[in-house]
Amino acid sequence: MGLSITVASGKGGTGKTVVAANLGVALAQLGKDVVILDADIEMANLELHLGLEGMKFTLHDVLAGEADVKDAIYEGPGGVKVIPAGISLDGLRKADPDRLEKVLNELLKTTEILIIDAPAGLGRSVVTALAAGQELLLVTNPEISAMSDALKTKIVAKKLGSHVLGVVLNRAGYDKSDLSIREVEVILEAKVLAVIPEDPEVRRSSAFGKPIVLANPNSPAAVAIRKLAAELVGEEFRPLEVTKEKFLDRLTKGFFGRG
Numbered sequence: 001m002g003l004s005i006t007v008a009s010g011k012g013g014t015g016k017t018v019v020a021a022n023l024g025v026a027l028a029q030l031g032k033d034v035v036i037l038d039a040d041i042e043m044a045n046l047e048l049h050l051g052l053e054g055m056k057f058t059l060h061d062v063l064a065g066e067a068d069v070k071d072a073i074y075e076g077p078g079g080v081k082v083i084p085a086g087i088s089l090d091g092l093r094k095a096d097p098d099r100l101e102k103v104l105n106e107l108l109k110t111t112e113i114l115i116i117d118a119p120a121g122l123g124r125s126v127v128t129a130l131a132a133g134q135e136l137l138l139v140t141n142p143e144i145s146a147m148s149d150a151l152k153t154k155i156v157a158k159k160l161g162s163h164v165l166g167v168v169l170n171r172a173g174y175d176k177s178d179l180s181i182r183e184v185e186v187i188l189e190a191k192v193l194a195v196i197p198e199d200p201e202v203r204r205s206s207a208f209g210k211p212i213v214l215a216n217p218n219s220p221a222a223v224a225i226r227k228l229a230a231e232l233v234g235e236e237f238r239p240l241e242v243t244k245e246k247f248l249d250r251l252t253k254g255f256f257g258r259g
């Protein structure tokens with residue numbers, strides 16, 4: 001059985017999907033077999049972040065009993081595998097959320113690393129997602145209004161037998177009123193594993209379906225996520241020198257016509 005990580009926050013819009021998508025790609029780039037599943041069956045959007053909209057089968061079809069989960073796994077950017085939830089209302093209408101637990105358990109048997117992108121709130125599908133993940137990665141923003149939701153999520157996850165991996169502090173450095181890393185750690189009683197700065201490029205790259213770890217791998221936001229990925233699998237983080245070499249290579253060819 002592989003490793004399963006549920007990315008959750010309680011509060012909506014903290015960056016769960018951005019973190020799930022980018023962490024998945026970063027882990028895939030480290031050679032891991034990674035599946036990201038969008039457990040947000042009502043308000044799905046992982047497929048948009050990864051440029052995989054309009055796929056034939058989605059989790060909705062699987063939950064409707066109309067497709068096998070294997071049919072709904074697609075190769076995404078950077079070699080990550082993705083199970084989109086489906087964004088159509090028709091699909092949502094026929095999906096039976098009761099089947100989610102079985103689907104997740106089935107996936108766990110065949111996947112090296114399963115990343116579950118949880119919905120906001122603490123509704124039924126969140127609880128199913130929290131119960132399925134061995135590890136909880138709490139994504140939160142450095143603001144007091146996000147803390148109580150993150151705390152509730154952590155308490156529920158622990159009750160469900162999940163281990164708290166730690167916190168990703170996203171959209172940091174936006175405002176002077178930001179909570180510090182130390183304050184977040186004290187409130188949530190969990191370690192901050194990564195700090196991702198507020199960066200308009202994160203939003204832009206999501207909008208174009210190309211995660212920031214691919215669009216701009218050496219940006220501070222991408223480096224924070226790539227470092228987290230390396231730490232999770234016990235590897236040393238390496239800056240992407242390759243990119244620079246390729247750039248110099250192209251420059252040399254361009255200027256001197258060498259190659």
Ligand SMILES: Nc1ncnc2c1ncn2[C@@H]1O[C@H](COP(=O)(O)OP(=O)(O)OP(=O)(O)O)[C@@H](O)[C@H]1O
Binds near residue numbers: 014040120200203221
């Ligand atoms: N570090 C960041 N800098 C700038 N924009 C960000 C950052 N992280 C996330 N965003 C943007 O914030 C918005 C919400 O992010 P995302 O969809 O990942 O949140 P979520 O927690 O999954 O939301 P939901 O609760 O609706 O599932 C998106 O437009 C995303 O591009």
Ligand SMILES: [Mg+2]
Binds near residue numbers: 016017018040
């Ligand atoms: Mg989301």
